[in-house]
Amino acid sequence: MTQEIDFNAVLKELGIESVNPGVCTGTKWKSTTGKFMESYSPSDGKLIAGVQQCGIEDYQEVIETAKTAFRSWRMIPAPKRGEIVRQIGLELRKYKEPLGKLVSYEMGKIYQEGLGEVQEMIDICDFAVGQSRQLYGFTMHSERARHRMYDQYHPLGVVGVVSAFNFPVAVWAWNAMIALIAGDVVVWKPSSKVYLCAVAVHKIVANVLKENDVPEGVLSLVAAESKVLGDTMFSDRNIPLVSFTGSTRIGQKVGRLVGERLGRSILELGGNNAIIITPDADMEMALRAVVFGAVGTCGQRCTSTRRIILHESVYEEFKQKLVAIYQKLPIGHALDSKTLVGPLVDKYAVADFCNSLKRVTEEGGKILTGGDVLSGEGYESGCFVKPAIAEVENHFAIVQEETFAPLLYLIKYTDLEEAIQLHNDVPQGLSSAIFSRNILETEKFLSHEGSDCGIANVNIGTSGAEIGGAFGGEKDTGGGRESGSDAWKAYMRRQTNTINYSTELPLAQGIEFNV
Structure with missing residues (x-):
């Protein structure tokens, strides 16, 4: 309402x-x-x-x-x-x-x-x-x-x-x-x-x-x-x-x-921001970070979470919990205190969202929940959608692009090397995160062989940067x-300044130039 x-x-x-x-x-x-x-x-x-x-x-x-x-x-x-x-x-x-x-x-x-x-x-x-x-x-x-x-x-x-x-x-x-x-x-x-x-x-x-x-x-x-x-x-x-x-x-x-x-x-x-979730993650904390990152601002942040790279051992359990949360998200007027997901900015954004969902299925992905355009009382503007979750493969053309809307991709991985490769294998490089209590995993993610993004976080999401750090990204970002x-x-x-306070005029590199 x-x-x-x-x-x-x-x-x-x-x-x-x-x-x-x-x-x-x-x-x-x-x-x-x-x-x-x-x-x-x-x-x-x-x-x-x-x-x-x-x-x-x-x-x-x-x-x-x-x-x-x-x-x-x-x-x-x-x-x-x-x-x-x-x-x-x-x-x-x-x-x-x-x-x-x-x-x-x-x-x-x-x-x-x-x-x-x-x-x-x-x-x-x-x-x-x-x-x-x-x-x-x-x-x-x-x-x-x-x-x-x-x-x-x-x-x-x-x-x-x-x-x-x-x-x-x-x-x-x-x-x-x-x-x-x-x-x-x-x-x-x-x-x-x-x-x-x-x-x-x-x-x-x-x-x-x-x-x-x-x-x-x-x-x-x-x-x-x-x-x-x-x-x-x-x-x-x-x-x-x-x-x-x-x-x-x-x-x-x-x-x-x-x-x-x-x-x-x-x-x-643009951003195509991913969170890697390992078996050593605090799953409840990771869930909260994923939901805010993916549906906050209705998915219209450059740091919005677009991809979740989940270890195969926790994939099914995390997926089920995430889908259950999505199905109960309060969607409504931006100024209603009960709302967690407001509208997309306009009907053009809604059209882009719908087109991306169509491409997901055409390329072999599966929509797990959401994707509807809402109508009726309270949704008369035509700008409200149900945030969507899709199972995909990282190489899909649509996954390589940034959909500026609440469309979240789930991708399965086997070991951390693969996860980091999947994480970096997109054109964009803005924000990134890993959830793990294993210091060997988190430090690798932050190292030269880890995230290639301008922002890399541990045990917090991709969205919501503080102003104290420099903000920005690499590659197509x-x-x-x-x-x-x-x-x-x-x-x-x-500007570089050189001041000579002697009475001589020596030249740099010891050059002799006598007139």
Whole structure:
């Protein structure tokens, strides 16, 4: 049953109108030349509000404003830039509940996950504040007498952030907060499926920017469809770094367009994440991790669990328990507190899910449970599906792809060598996990001959990374890293400096060159 949701109070608190401009340079919202687009909730199909999108002329104005802002923003000491970020974190704390509800309602993830996403924004602000005092370089000993060498990092300039629908606000924060303390300015192009979340974030952030007289253009928003702005932004020489989150197919195009102008890109692309479950695993803990990883966000995380590689001795028992849990999963409105599985983002996602299920059976797989598209009371939007489990072989073409939906594959293995080979034998390399209490197994999984992913976990699932570690993957996942650890270096340019404090001019490598 769908509960009646009165969302007007939430929209009012966030400053969302029935019609919203899609261009902002910090505190100033601009009238735009792009088309009008409406946003509907996948939970109940109701109209939330609309956005007047950014046009090419609007974008060009934003870029010029951002370039001007960079010249002054880069000269503000990093700890003072960090203070602005600290205040942004405090402001987000005030709006955590309504913004979490909007994320849930517009995107479809359950409310607890919506709150968690806003908490990620708050956490990265806290992380970035500390990072603003640790933009360190290194000193090196020179081969020449009375010479000193060191390296340092300088701001890059305009950073373009292109985020996906599944994390409407957190991915922007991962990039923007680190970019800000690095001295960069940010232009954000959000997914057209979740414009309102981006508008709300900029309304919240504007309070801090205004109170601190932050130059217009330090944080900008350009809400435009990719067919209007995508290639233009990726090819723009005014943007030295583009951070793109999305599919591998589009990411390959982004990498090419940015690379052709010798720009930099942080690519966070597809995942085909697996969990290896050995006979020495804590089975109940593994079950919980698998279910959250596979059906959380209705399978629409890049770190969602796609494949379970089960030892033959525990395969049947684990399969039966997993199927039993799936058959009882509460599916419903994202804001209903009883719901564990919300809707897919739209009907296109539902069609992809159904097509993948068809391909599973065509290639010789077996659907064990789920796969239905739900209809009737509470499911009027047409975006609800029953999460599915299928028995497959790893080499199936469909298994080698990423289905961005709650479709989980079960694969049987005999020994750990085989399990690791199956695990790595996909094009993607984002997140991975092993469940075992055997240190010989877990250490092998983390070693050079183990997981080939950017993230490898032991006794936790593939989904739900903390912001303290660098986030990203290998192979078709793109190789990018963002968020924690030393990921800040990607947002800065490195410079090596040599200082001669003698009265001589010796050359490196002992070269003699007397004029």
